[in-house]
Amino acid sequence: MLTANLIRTKRDGGVLNAEQWRFLIEGYCGGEVTDYQMSALAMAIFFRGLDRRETAELTRCMVDSGERLPRVSDRPRVDKHSTGGLGDKVSLILAPLLACCDVDVPMISGRGLGRTGGTLDKLESIPGYQTQLSIEQSSRVLKDVGCFIVGATESIAPADRRLYGLRDVTATVESVGLITASILSKKLAASLDALVMDVKVGSAGFMPSIQQATELADSLREVGVEAGLPTIPVLSDMDQPLGRAIGNANEVNESLDVLDGGGPEEVRALTLRLSAELLVATKQAGDLQTAEGLLARKLDSGEARQRFERMVHEQGGKLSGHLPLGKQRDTVAERSGWVESIDCPAIGDAIISMGGGRRKTTDPVEPSVGIDLHFRVGDRVETGQPLWTVYEGQVACPPIQPVRMSETSVPARPLILQRKSGG
Template structure:
């Protein structure tokens, strides 16, 4: 086989068989396929797509490029993954929360892709936090703490680690096949008993329409089930940043701060808290699949009790210390500037693309591979779609010592918050659920 022939075949709309995918991924790992060639293949995939069989083959080969994490206890082993969106800091809360109800959560996460922030980038806003660890180190933390959050390395799905970085800077993120293979190769390497997927729908994520999001969710559920990993997907709203009450933090340090606020609060009974409600819904699905609770109602109640008790914050701090982090309180942010409503009205739209681009332009996200981030820049919205707003009311705040974000606000062709004269219905948080597919379970190992 020739690498250029495989690229040409996919460029022209052809279908690669399992042997060809094996050759391509093996060659990429050995260096016989260059980053430039793999970037060309990723673009061809984005344009022409992958068949279900191709997605399964690619997932299998990316998993086989590395090793699996060992079991360290007899506790159920579960995880969650999100396709990413503005203000999505669910993982920071979910990992210690699920650990508090007797599960192991070996979370292999990623960095930012496009406009969506990465869990590892957020955690590295904490001084000393180590996202890269050996299997022995992470296994010890899992046994003692019940949770860790690390990145894929040269042992765990190394093919995905390299391809993930390429996709971020070559506009090849939005591919159902590539997203499925990337996520599941890491999750399968974690030797899980159950996985729950949060597939975002809207302008603040990769899947802008519900149909596209459902296609991705069904792909993840199908390939997860084929590989022996029960996978449940939840479609959730991402037409506005995810946060608490009317507020949502977007950025690295500011999102860690917001997640800690949720873990410190004494009332987790519900109300207007989309971040908490989505975290509990995803956690309940994961632990239910693992058999920890008999029904979702009991799981929901027990998880909220753990959050209100303060135990989740304690477990989070324990995990951070175990991974080298030093956390003494909220992480300092850059200078704050506020923006206010110029008229009365109802919030009809929040300009997620402009907000995400502003974070990247200010150094809070990557424009090319290997960039060092400014973790302390951020944006905080103070309204949600459907809110009634009076003139002079606070709409959003920016945290930036330079004029980068302020310039983005001024130059945006559309306002960051669009107002309507008539009432606008609030967005539903959870749009749809897709249960595990247990039909076929061929061995992909």
């Protein structure tokens, strides 16, 4: 087989079989398939797509490119994954929260893709926090704490780790097949008993329409179930950032607020719902209402905050309160009205321009830059109230106008748009 011929097949709308996918993925990991060839293949997939069988084969090959995590207890193993969006810091709260409820949460996360922030980048805002642990190290943390949050290493789905970085800088992120294979390869390697998928819908994520999000949710559920992993997709709103804080250290700080029983209501509500889905799926609770009540008590008591601090400590981090942010600059409302919409791409691009995200895979990330939004769609704003706050680093924030106002009232957007039953 020749790599160029396989790229040509996908470019022309053809279908690759299991042997061909294995040739490509093993060749990529072994150096016979180059980054530029894999970039060309990713672009062909972006335009031509993958059918369900191809997606399953690609996922399987990515899992087989590395090792699987061992079980460290007889507790259920669960995880949550989000397709990504501005201000989505749920993973930082959910992992320690569920660890308080007699389940193990071995969370393998990623870095920022495009405009969306990455869980690993956020955690690396904490001085000393190590996102790259060996299987032995992560297993020890899981046994002692009940959760960890690490990145995919050369041992776990190494093919995805390399392809993930290429997709970010080659404009091939928004592919249902590639997203499905990327997510599920890491989750299958984690030896999970259940997975809840937070599929974001709107301009601040990768799936702008409900139709596209539904296609991805169906793909994740079907490929997950075929591989033996019950997968529960939940579609949630991402036509505006989740919560108030956007940016790496900024989102860690907001996560701490939620772990203390406070923080934005929408962040707390989504975290409780996704966590509850997993407790019900693993029969740790009989229904969602009971599960959410248990989880809320863990947040309000401070138990989840203590578990988070233990995880950070075990992964080398030094956390002594809220993290420092950049130079603060506020913008106030020039007139009264209601928030009609939020320009999410403008916010994401502004943070990248200040160094809070990457233009290429080797770019460093400045953790202290970010943006706070003080209102959500549908909120009433009075003249002179702060609309947004920018935290600048060495690079100033470009001029932005992320909030569009209306003179008439605007309905609030629902947080949970749809739930699809798992397998």
